[in-house]
């Protein structure tokens with residue numbers, strides 16, 4: 001097995017510049033498990049750019065965060081599966097019918113496609129949740145939504161490092177846990193508030209670690225990715 005088959009690290013290519021994304025993707029490819037393209041990339045560069053990232057031959061996670069009526073989300077899910085992404089996500093708060101529609105539509109194009117639920121955005125604290133009519137604390141809401149995602153046939157959820165253990169306990173083994181907010185020891189945490197190191201997040205039970213700037217903004221992204229890979233083996 002090569003390092004990249006076993007690595008849980010997916011590099012977030014958060015840029016509206018395709019050449020930059022391809023340069024970083026090629027540099028880190030030997031050291032990571034996959035690449036993530038998000039809303040900035042998808043909106044600025046479109047489907048052809050996603051195909052170019054898929055052609056780098058690493059699994060691609062499309063961080064689409066779909067949230068609409070079931071019929072519309074089903075159409076978008078077929079479209080993202082047809083581009084060759086291996087994982088994409090939708091908001092669990094869109095409800096069971098929307099999640100089932102997404103999973104079924106994606107599977108009709110690629111039976112192996114993983115559909116992941118976004119629980120509570122880490123930018124939303126208890127006060128923000130209350131302002132939109134959601135009375136329970138963020139942690140309770142994350143667990144409620146993770147259980148609903150599992151019951152609705154999704155393959156896993158996105159949650160913050162602090163919630164990995166809670167979700168693992170609530171949803172059991174085999175349910176994918178994807179976490180951003182991961183920072184190598186001693187690195188700049190930037191705007192991420194609650195962080196764990198890659199090794200801590202993996203130990204807590206995360207399956208996929210989404211890491212952006214600690215790799216993409218490093219002077220040598222390949223070296224940064226290799227160092228993270230080494231820290232996970234230690």
Ligand code: C5P
Pocket residue numbers: 012014038120121122123158180181182192210211212213214
């Ligand atoms: O650069 P950094 O490592 O903070 O990037 C983290 C990635 O994970 C970004 O693409 C960001 O959009 C994404 N993300 C996040 N927090 C969430 C959901 C996604 O940081 N709650």
